[in-house]
Amino acid sequence: xxxxxxxxxxxxxxxxxxxxxxxxxxxxxxxxxxxxxxxxxxxxxxxxxxxxxxxxxxxxxxxxxxxxxxxxxxxxxxxxxxxxxxxxxxxxxxxxxxxxxxxxxxxxxxxxxxxxxxxxxxxxxxxxxxxxxxxxxxxxxxxxxxxxxxxxxxxxxxxxxxxxxxxxxxxxxxxxxxxxxxxxxxxxxxxxxxxxxxxxxxxxxxxxxxxxxxxxxxxxxxxxxxxxxxxxxxxxxxxxxxxxxxxxxxxxxxxxxxxxxxxxxxxxxxxxxxxxxxxxxxxxxxxxxxxxxxxxxxxxxxxxxxxxxxxxxxxxxxxxxxxxxxxxxxxxxxx
Amino acid sequence: xxxxxxxxxxxxxxxxxxxxxxxxxxxxxxxxxxxxxxxxxxxxxxxxxxxxxxxxxxxxxxxxxxxxxxxxxxxxxxxxxxxxxxxxxxxxxxxxxxxxxxxxxxxxxxxxxxxxxxxxxxxxxxxxxxxxxxxxxxxxxxxxxxxxxxxxxxxxxxxxxxxxxxxxxxxxxxxxxxxxxxxxxxxxxxxxxxxxxxxxxxxxxxxx
Ligand code: HEM
Numbered sequence: 104x105x106x107x108x109x110x111x112x113x114x115x116x117x118x119x120x121x122x123x124x125x126x127x128x129x130x131x132x133x134x135x136x137x138x139x140x141x142x143x144x145x146x147x148x149x150x151x152x153x154x155x156x157x158x159x160x161x162x163x164x165x166x167x168x169x170x171x172x173x174x175x176x177x178x179x180x181x182x183x184x185x186x187x188x189x190x191x192x193x194x195x196x197x198x199x200x201x202x203x204x205x206x207x208x209x210x211x212x213x214x215x216x217x218x219x220x221x222x223x224x225x226x227x228x229x230x231x232x233x234x235x236x237x238x239x240x241x242x243x244x245x246x247x248x249x250x251x252x253x254x255x256x257x258x259x260x261x262x263x264x265x266x267x268x269x270x271x272x273x274x275x276x277x278x279x280x281x282x283x284x285x286x287x288x289x290x291x292x293x294x295x296x297x298x299x300x301x302x303x304x305x306x307x308x309x310x311x312x313x314x315x316x317x318x319x320x321x322x323x324x325x326x327x328x329x330x331x332x333x334x335x336x337x338x339x340x341x342x343x344x345x346x347x348x349x350x351x352x353x354x355x356x357x358x359x360x361x362x363x364x365x366x367x368x369x370x371x372x373x374x375x376x377x378x379x380x381x382x383x384x385x386x387x388x389x390x391x392x393x394x395x396x397x398x399x400x401x402x403x404x405x406x407x408x409x410x411x412x413x414x415x416x417x418x419x420x421x422x423x424x425x426x427x428x429x430x431x432x433x434x435x436x437x438x
Numbered sequence: 439x440x441x442x443x444x445x446x447x448x449x450x451x452x453x454x455x456x457x458x459x460x461x462x463x464x465x466x467x468x469x470x471x472x473x474x475x476x477x478x479x480x481x482x483x484x485x486x487x488x489x490x491x492x493x494x495x496x497x498x499x500x501x502x503x504x505x506x507x508x509x510x511x512x513x514x515x516x517x518x519x520x521x522x523x524x525x526x527x528x529x530x531x532x533x534x535x536x537x538x539x540x541x542x543x544x545x546x547x548x549x550x551x552x553x554x555x556x557x558x559x560x561x562x563x564x565x566x567x568x569x570x571x572x573x574x575x576x577x578x579x580x581x582x583x584x585x586x587x588x589x590x591x592x593x594x595x596x597x598x599x600x601x602x603x604x605x606x607x608x609x610x611x612x613x614x615x616x617x618x619x620x621x622x623x624x625x626x627x628x629x630x631x632x633x634x635x636x637x638x639x640x641x642x643x644x645x646x
Contacts, residue, residue, distance in 0.1 A: 192485035202489060253617075300620060300624075305618065396558065399554070406483070406487065408487045411487075411488055
């Protein structure tokens, strides 16, 4: 299939570092019959050194998933960002603005029961409960690059299903032009939603949006897992969006609502700082953010400062198959 | 001032205690800095080690700088002249942490892409401000070598007034570097400027 293994989208050998440590640790945990953030956290010396007070905290339980492997998995297996990095360095302001906050403060987040509604301008509104998220569609693995607007990037094996599939099932009306998403609003569980300052001043719930044709693109994934297991809360459990050609903040986490609309929906970062964050937020090395140059990026390949590679940022994060969606648009204006 | 009149007699402690405090400042600053860098090199920090180092050294520099500025008011308030001797140690480590901060930016964040490093310093106002603060701190660091200090005579004191500028710029740099509203930088900003105001007042009073 085109989107799974387009040559132009795949990573070059020299962009990435070996990751034997990650693989061997993974094997070890598997052979112990135990996979979970707790093992990874407990193994890290930092957990001991800096987290005195959290040593006795519970750790969110992730469950192994069954899925079709990314056809590209063999080639990619050497190239992923270690799971420990992807699950301890997160922007998820609902749990605090520091990148280390989500892993610290999200471990007790309840994901079951869950309810995800797909409604708005559709013929057939759908509600998925927690189990539906994993059983309504065949799960497939997608190994994607994730490019953050802050200038760093990772390579992450997601598990999920195409967003387009569920939208199709809901049968959009012809008046539907956009798709709007919302994260759960639960201040009791999300400390960032309780206080303006812990939550970075975002007006919660966090909302995002796509044009309908963007949402229908086969690259757009609703992810329910990563690294072979269900998502941990800091990465957006139980279900999140992944749009790999856009900056990471578009990939909204812990979604409870998907609504089809006829107007461009508001998006959280755009509301907060309109001249820094646009609706489209396509990865574009030629359009600098006022705070960060976007021409190059720092690829996080391991946990040492020496495992960080600076590489050129590619248009649409290298997913050029989305270019036709934006034919004729001035991407400087629609940033 | 009311309180300083209550503490009417000067405070004196054994010289050894002051030496002990200075040894502590030296060892804690060096050991902590080396330990965190060691964790970052060996991949033992959670999350992105580059961001961690950048934050750790930046906050460390500001903490040390604010502490060093608090020494003089403390000495005046308690009539505790001896404590002035820890001021230099704190200032020196503020500068060293700030240099480590820039080093992380150059070596690990932008990995010696000099063109980009220069353009970031020039084009991003919050970084320009941090850069000026750093230059001032480096000048103060060099001129606080005893030999240089002696040679400079009275002009040393007027030069070292620039520490206020460095501190103000560092606080502006910090609050400007944040993407959206956060409590900690705002608290720092308020405390920092209170410290600067206190210092300014005290200085005026005692110069007369
Ligand atoms: C050439 C000089 C400097 C450069 C290039 C520089 C660069 C930076 C950068 C890139 C950040 C991170 C922004 C982000 O997280 O996105 C930062 C944050 C910071 N810097 Fe600097 N800086 C400089 C000087 C200074 C000085 C002199 C101080 C203090 C005395 C300082 C204190 C801080 C603090 C406190 C932060 C915030 C850390 C945090 O977010 O926790 N910086 N700086």
